[in-house]
Amino acid sequence: MIRTYKEAPSNIAIVKYWGKKGIQEPMNPSLSFTLSESISRVDIKYRHTEEKLKVEFLFENRKKEHFLPKIMNFLERNAKFIPNLTHGSIEINSANTFPHSSGIASSASSMAALAKALYSINKTITGSDHNDADIVSEMARLGSGSAGRSTQNGWVLWGETDMLENSSNRFGTPINSQVHNIFHSIQDSILVIRKGAKSVSSTVGHELMNNHPYKDGRLNQANKNIKTLLEALKQGDFETFTSVCEEEAMSLHALMMSSSPSYTLLEPESIHAIKRIKKFRDQHHLPLCFTLDAGPNIHLLYPKEQSKTIVPFINEHLAPLCEEQMVIFDEISMPKPE
Numbered sequence: 001m002i003r004t005y006k007e008a009p010s011n012i013a014i015v016k017y018w019g020k021k022g023i024q025e026p027m028n029p030s031l032s033f034t035l036s037e038s039i040s041r042v043d044i045k046y047r048h049t050e051e052k053l054k055v056e057f058l059f060e061n062r063k064k065e066h067f068l069p070k071i072m073n074f075l076e077r078n079a080k081f082i083p084n085l086t087h088g089s090i091e092i093n094s095a096n097t098f099p100h101s102s103g104i105a106s107s108a109s110s111m112a113a114l115a116k117a118l119y120s121i122n123k124t125i126t127g128s129d130h131n132d133a134d135i136v137s138e139m140a141r142l143g144s145g146s147a148g149r150s151t152q153n154g155w156v157l158w159g160e161t162d163m164l165e166n167s168s169n170r171f172g173t174p175i176n177s178q179v180h181n182i183f184h185s186i187q188d189s190i191l192v193i194r195k196g197a198k199s200v201s202s203t204v205g206h207e208l209m210n211n212h213p214y215k216d217g218r219l220n221q222a223n224k225n226i227k228t229l230l231e232a233l234k235q236g237d238f239e240t241f242t243s244v245c246e247e248e249a250m251s252l253h254a255l256m257m258s259s260s261p262s263y264t265l266l267e268p269e270s271i272h273a274i275k276r277i278k279k280f281r282d283q284h285h286l287p288l289c290f291t292l293d294a295g296p297n298i299h300l301l302y303p304k305e306q307s308k309t310i311v312p313f314i315n316e317h318l319a320p321l322c323e324e325q326m327v328i329f330d331e332i333s334m335p336k337p338e
């Protein structure tokens, strides 16, 4: 029996992946950073037999049959990268460090952890000690697009762009060495406006981009924003970072509101919080901005040095807008020095 444990972080995108083509390739490049506290862990046991592959999936030690189709699809799409895992039995036990009902999507972190673990088991079988980071990211991406940005830590760009040599639609590329120090310790305080699962999945949202009336405009915007963001990250320019970050967040939700059918994932408290954040920033001239995922929750981003001023503001004025006052104080996870 081969047993392996792996973990991977969630990530938050500044330039959003919204719309796909082919097999889980993005319509536009996206850029995110991985988190420290929001992590998925997998514990996998593989037994080789001559029988056709049997898969069992457990979430926190309990069997969860309804996740199986997603796992089978993952294995099928990745068959060429894990050719030694076609027979025998695999038991996957997965868990998250963040609460089930925190509204934090776990597909990026869980698919990234799964990709790392299965790649590693396949390597153990072949006796290879070569680690191909691009392949692990590609495997994760084939499970969930944004997971391709969660197999390596820190700032990761995914999707072809003229702005980065070696950028690819197939895998994420870390860009930490091109990012100024102030962004190496960026904080992400997550305002949990609603804990439950969202009403429309990202997969459906991506599909609605295929015939979206603003599709071309969106692609131009994302490509332009990648260019501006890369420069702002390099220069340590928090003001430009803020303007790209908030434009992307609001555009993502504007695209949902103008899809056919249209929908919104924002809640009244999301808007209320956004207005409060902007007012506080204008009053105190602080480096502080927000982004949104595909849901009502708000990610507040700021440099670590500002925590002393910003954390009390969050606790006093923003926590009351959250379900059960829930705020998750997270921050970037950077690669460990070699």
Ligand code: DP6
Binding pocket: 012, 013, 015, 016, 017, 018, 024, 030, 105, 107, 108, 143, 144, 145, 146, 147, 202, 203, 206, 252, 293, 294
């Ligand atoms: C809004 O990666 O969850 O979070 O590829 O269908 O699994 P699938 O979608 P997913 O989409 C994430 C979209 C987003 C923006 C982002 O993370 O870039």
